[in-house]
Amino acid sequence: RAPNARKMESTSGERHLQRFLLRLRAVLARNLTLEDPLMRARRKIGLPDTKFRVLGTDPESGAQEVLYESLVCPNTLNPSWIVLDLEHKVLQEKWRRVKSFTVEIVEQTLRNAGENEAALRATAALTAPAESAYAFPDYFAMQRHSEQASPGADREPSMVRVEVNLADLSPLGCGIADLPSLPPNALLFSMRLDSSLDSKSRDTEALFASKKLCEALKQFGLIEPPQSFHSGDMAASVLEDAGGGAGGNAADAEEENEESRLSDLADELREKQEQIKGLRAEVAAALAPAMDSGAANENARIMAEKRIEALKSQVAAAQADLKREEDMLAAEEAALRRDTGEVRELIQRIAQESADLEKLEEDAEAAETTYLRTSFLLEARQTRLLAELQSIYPLQLMPNKEWAIRGLELPKDLSGKDDEHISSALGYAAHLVLMLSKYLAVPLRYQILYYSSRSAIRDEVRDGANASTTYCLFRRGVERERFELAVMMLQKNVEQLLAARDVPFDSSLSILPNLHNLFVHEMDPRAA
Structure with a gap:
């Protein structure tokens, strides 16, 4: 290294945003992933049109200010933007105190890929980080903003936001063509190295990236540590300004x-x-x-041989690059075939599930139809049986306002009738309640033992099948308390029947008018 170069290194100071932006020539992004590539392909959105913005935080007000907005780079996932007319925006003294800035990469328009499905799948394969030849970590804290929308619908554009600290930038020491692979959303900066800001020579430019990205590329052997004057001291010094002063x-x-x-x-x-x-x-x-003519010819021959060797070396290098590109293409094709197979299997599975669902719906409709028909037939049969039962045991309101079954009155107060009259009426009522429970499929709380005018009732839940707990529905030879308890159990069975059919039970009435209300409700609900 020249003595002057070492001197320049010793006098280099701290970095600031003004110097960085005045030296900035271009911004390069590689392998952008603005959103999920498969979701983008399903919505038939092609490669994006992108632009970038540089935002700086005003050290005085704390507000972010847009310092530069590039032109649109169309239809690519690897955009490169040339920086134009930036000097007049950053000449203010305040930008010398700023040590970091923000880069926003924005999708400008949504391109409808239409019928070009092959291009969509290629887009998904190119942006899939799992297929990269190198396992890069994530080097920038990026915030990705996107919303789901159908093709052609208005939506907010996708965006990649990168916070860049000038102290974290380091020269790569190589050109972009020397990098066979880069991680998703890699961000590179091309800087001028010469002292003239108007220079257009690419020999005076160098690429910068984050230190973590440079270390990873060195670890994988993709770049070498910068050894030359331009890629080493001078490249690092373009971002540094002299420190101190008043x-x-x-x-x-x-x-x-x-x-x-x-x-x-x-x-x-x-x-x-x-x-x-x-x-x-x-x-x-x-x-x-x-020198004579022989020496001149020998010299020409030697030079020609050297030229041939150089050309052979170039051909070998080109063949190696071609082989590497072919391997990468084969890997991408294999990934595309695998993804295509998975999508086809998913479509077939969805179609099969849809067919099964339709069959289940048809079966459910058929079962519902059968159930409704069966319910209708059951209700019709119940109505017919109740009509026959009502004709067998007609319930009538007598002129003296008492209710009778088959002509036998059964008042609420049973003390005014003789024993044979009461036992016959209770036997009819017990048989009627028993048949109604069968026709309406309502299990009774108290078991009825029908023996005409010598019917009885018992509580199997409390007393079991013990014959001593049977309560008679006739008064002759029976204790009064046991007879009244049997009548009460029969009335409870009637109340249970009415409750099961949503018919109100009137405890102030006797058994027969409540049964009459049940018949009216079941035979003609409108009359109820």
Whole structure:
């Protein structure tokens, strides 16, 4: 390294945003993943049109300000933007105090891929990070903003937002063509290395990226540590400004001194080149008389052989690059075939499930129809049986306002009737309740033992099948308390029947009018 280069390294200071933006030539993004590629393909959205914005935080107000917005780079996942007309926006002194900035990569438009399904699948395969040849970690804290929308619908554009710290940037020491693979959403900056801001020579440019990305590329052997003057000290120094001083004049003086040192280095380099050119001319003039035609031919032959060897080396390198590209293409095709097979299997599974669902719906409809028909037939049969039962045991309201079954009155107060009359009426009522429970499928709380005018009732739940707990529905030879308990159990069975059929039970009435209300409800609900 030249002495002046070492001197420049010793005087380099801290980095600030103004110097960075004045040296910035281009911004490159590689392998953008603005959203899920498979979801993007399903909505038939093609490759995106993107642009980038540089935002800086005003050190005085704390508000973010857009310092630059690029032109749109169309239809690509690997955009490169040339930075134009940036100087006049960052000449304010405040940007010398800013050490970081924000880059936003925005999808400008949504391109409808239409019928080009192959392009969509290629897009999904190119943006899939699992298929990369190198397992890169995530080097930037990115926030991805996107909303689901159908093709052609209005929606917010997708965006990748990157916070960049100038102290975290490091020179790559190689060109973009020397990098066979980069991680998703890799962000590179192309910077001027010469002292003139108007220089257009690409030999005075260098690529910068985050230090973590550079270390990963070195670890995988994709780049070598920068050894040359341009990729080493000078590349690192373009982001650094002289530190210290007592204000803007001292900083400007330091910057002028740095540019003067760079100019001196360039002048010294030109002088050395002129000296070398003169020495070559002198050597050629001294050797010219001594050279004959044979020596000239031998020299031409040697030069031709060297040229052939160089061309062979170039061909071998090109073949190696071609082989690497073919391997990458084969891997991408294999991934595309695998994804296509998975999608087809998913479609077939969905179709099969849809067919099964339709069959289940048809079966459910048929079962519902059968159930409704069966319910209708059951209700019709119940109505017919109840009509026959009502004709067998007619319930009538007598002129004295008492209810009778088959002509036998059964008042609420049973003490005014003789024993045979009461036992016959209770036997009819017990048989009627028993038949109604069977026809309406309502299990009774108290078991009825029908023996005409000698019927009885018992509580199997409480007393079991013990014959001593049977309660008679006739008064002759029976204790009064047991007879009244039997009548109460029969009335409870009637109340249970009415409750099961949603018919209100009137406890102030006797058994027969409540049964009459049940018949009216079941035979003609409108009359109820």
